[in-house]
Amino acid sequence: MPDRDLVSFSALISAQTRSRNPRAALSLFARLRREHLCPNHFVFSASVRACPDLRAGLDPARQTHAAAIVAGFEEDPFVRTSLVDAYATFGELGSAVSVFFRGPIDDPVLVSSMVSAFVGSGCFGEAIELFVETLRNLDVGPIGGALVGLVKACAGLDREIGLQMHGVCVKVGVDSDRFVGTSLVDMYGEFGDMDGMRTAFEAMHLVDLASYNALMVGFTYNGFDHAVLRLLGELRSRGFRPNECTLSSALKACGGLACLKSGKTLHGFVLKSEYFKDLVVNTALIDMYMKCERVAEGCVVFDRMEEKSVVSYNSMIFGLGQHGHHEEAVELFVEMNRRGLQADPTTLVALVSSCSAHEEAAFAHAVKHGFGSDFAVQNVVLDGLIKRGSVDEARAFFEAMRDRTVVSWTTLVSGLSHLGMYAHALEVFKDMAREGAHRPNSFTYSSALKACGGLASLEQGRSIHGCVIKHGLTNDVVTESALIDMYSKCGALKEGSRVFEESPKSNVVPWNTMISGLAQHGLGQDALELYRTMGAFGVEPNRVTFVSLLVGCSRCGLVEEGVRLFDSMREKHGLMPVMEHYVCVVDMLGRAGLLKRARGFIEDAGLGGDGSVWTVLLAACGMHGDVEMAGEVMGRLEAVGWEDGPAFVVVSNVCAGVGRWDEAEGVRSRMRGGGGGGRGAGGGGGFKQLGLSWVQTVGG
Numbered sequence: 001m002p003d004r005d006l007v008s009f010s011a012l013i014s015a016q017t018r019s020r021n022p023r024a025a026l027s028l029f030a031r032l033r034r035e036h037l038c039p040n041h042f043v044f045s046a047s048v049r050a051c052p053d054l055r056a057g058l059d060p061a062r063q064t065h066a067a068a069i070v071a072g073f074e075e076d077p078f079v080r081t082s083l084v085d086a087y088a089t090f091g092e093l094g095s096a097v098s099v100f101f102r103g104p105i106d107d108p109v110l111v112s113s114m115v116s117a118f119v120g121s122g123c124f125g126e127a128i129e130l131f132v133e134t135l136r137n138l139d140v141g142p143i144g145g146a147l148v149g150l151v152k153a154c155a156g157l158d159r160e161i162g163l164q165m166h167g168v169c170v171k172v173g174v175d176s177d178r179f180v181g182t183s184l185v186d187m188y189g190e191f192g193d194m195d196g197m198r199t200a201f202e203a204m205h206l207v208d209l210a211s212y213n214a215l216m217v218g219f220t221y222n223g224f225d226h227a228v229l230r231l232l233g234e235l236r237s238r239g240f241r242p243n244e245c246t247l248s249s250a251l252k253a254c255g256g257l258a259c260l261k262s263g264k265t266l267h268g269f270v271l272k273s274e275y276f277k278d279l280v281v282n283t284a285l286i287d288m289y290m291k292c293e294r295v296a297e298g299c300v301v302f303d304r305m306e307e308k309s310v311v312s313y314n315s316m317i318f319g320l321g322q323h324g325h326h327e328e329a330v331e332l333f334v335e336m337n338r339r340g341l342q343a344d345p346t347t348l349v350a351l352v353s354s355c356s357a358h359e360e361a362a363f364a365h366a367v368k369h370g371f372g373s374d375f376a377v378q379n380v381v382l383d384g385l386i387k388r389g390s391v392d393e394a395r396a397f398f399e400a401m402r403d404r405t406v407v408s409w410t411t412l413v414s415g416l417s418h419l420g421m422y423a424h425a426l427e428v429f430k431d432m433a434r435e436g437a438h439r440p441n442s443f444t445y446s447s448a449l450k451a452c453g454g455l456a457s458l459e460q461g462r463s464i465h466g467c468v469i470k471h472g473l474t475n476d477v478v479t480e481s482a483l484i485d486m487y488s489k490c491g492a493l494k495e496g497s498r499v500f501e502e503s504p505k506s507n508v509v510p511w512n513t514m515i516s517g518l519a520q521h522g523l524g525q526d527a528l529e530l531y532r533t534m535g536a537f538g539v540e541p542n543r544v545t546f547v548s549l550l551v552g553c554s555r556c557g558l559v560e561e562g563v564r565l566f567d568s569m570r571e572k573h574g575l576m577p578v579m580e581h582y583v584c585v586v587d588m589l590g591r592a593g594l595l596k597r598a599r600g601f602i603e604d605a606g607l608g609g610d611g612s613v614w615t616v617l618l619a620a621c622g623m624h625g626d627v628e629m630a631g632e633v634m635g636r637l638e639a640v641g642w643e644d645g646p647a648f649v650v651v652s653n654v655c656a657g658v659g660r661w662d663e664a665e666g667v668r669s670r671m672r673g674g675g676g677g678g679r680g681a682g683g684g685g686g687f688k689q690l691g692l693s694w695v696q697t698v699g700g
Helices: 002-018 022-034 041-054 059-070 077-089 093-100 108-120 124-135 141-155 159-172 178-191 194-203 209-221 225-237 244-257 260-271 279-291 295-304 310-322 326-338 345-354 359-368 375-387 391-400 406-418 422-435 442-455 458-470 477-489 493-502 508-520 524-537 543-556 559-571 579-591 595-604 611-624 627-639 645-657 661-672
Strands: none
Touching (some): 041 059, 059 077, 124 141, 141 178, 178 194, 244 260, 260 279, 310 326, 422 442, 442 477, 458 477, 508 543, 559 579, 579 595, 579 611, 595 611
């Protein structure tokens, strides 16, 4: 019976489409037509859905579409929905729009498909406009499925629109749906709104691995690496098994924290899982090892990869360059070309970054590969020139750029500020404002504010603060932190505190900046009190936090509190101290006159072979006039080959300060004899005596 045959064909075609067997599905569709059966809307819909999986181009979809028109199903919502999805997959947005408006717009699934098509093509405004227009004809409830795509659209637009869309989700009652909720988590992550992310996540009745992954990606993207690793533990305790996205986020967090131990643990998990050959995971492993300064281990991962992509090469080239392996980075670039992998702008950015002091040569490679006019490549060349101090060359390169972006201006302002050329940086900032082609972003403002702080120019800083308010950047973490720092350096700590009080509290950077400002002004107790309130806002301290706290304790004589803080880094927060923290503790003990305790701390920490900590202790000996300890420390410095000129000056001054003139003169004689010409003094007999100028007479 024909009807029964049609039902059988329909079921078979649908099953083959669902099973991703497009060739079989379309073969059945052709057979049905050869047997002179008239396809119904279910058959056409299933056949159209099979076309994108066939990977045979657009023709099969267009042929099936034509057959549907001939059969009279052009306006059927099922067929139109499948056609919209198929055309969107092929990137044929115009065809999708044409199909969508071919009949009545009264089907929620059809609307959802068209919204998703707009979002997938980056037409976020059109997606929201369609949704708003549809609300006039349909109840909100039935088109709730469109909200997943709409929330994604909002992530590419404005935060206020995103908040309104979240309100619609709550009103409709779909904010608890895991698909809508996961999209909301993604959106808030794009906005850098950690509180919004948590709220959206906690509103979901049921969460899955995708929900956790969205939360982890958001935290990783915004630098909340501790939170990422906590979530990894939480999802595993709830029985979820990490996938490639989970592992990639966790490895990025390990790299961000320079937490090698956790990174190696994850590497062990990867080796025992089905992801040990996964391209994304292995690239994340390379990135983690590079950031943990384990270049050799990163190279081992790369060498063992069976499949390598442009992204893998980019990670290696950038990592090698960052650690001074410039020749190896260039060799990898050559190898990549030999393998036939097409370099992208990111590759050239990595290459230029790797070619320290050879930016011009690397830029020639970029031009050769057709990326000479790429903004990212040009900006990284500009950045490299100014970082090496070639200011004139950088200015010339900048002037020669045909199309400058806000990043170009920011790179120049930032580079000049970094070099301490604060007045020049502010001049460039003013030139940018006068040109008026580009509005400064948060990084531009932060660089200009750094220059104001460097000049202690409070009035200029206040003027820039006014521009920040005018341009609506008062809730931006980077800008707010720069404002706090500027006011602190200009001595206007109350104004800095006011900015901090009004800033978002979910990011550690403003906390660190405010703690540093208090510490620099000798307000150690206030800095400690602020540190104690961080936990109430769910903010974890990082290594920078503890440097500022230890500086504050050192300046205020809070020795025992400082020692407890140092111990808590590892014990409470899982942070391994680096040399900067050890130096801070030695300085703190030394300032307090606890010289023997400082020496014991150095020895117990196994730092006896590092001259930098001994020079800090030597300075403390000079402060307290302890000749015996100064002589002992000088001996330690000589033992490790650290014959630093200023160190001899300290010892000489200590001896002179207590009337031991013969010993002072003996040290000075050694300096004049070239004994102080080691590291930090220029080498050999070229030691420059304090108070004398480097003046070489003609012929002398």
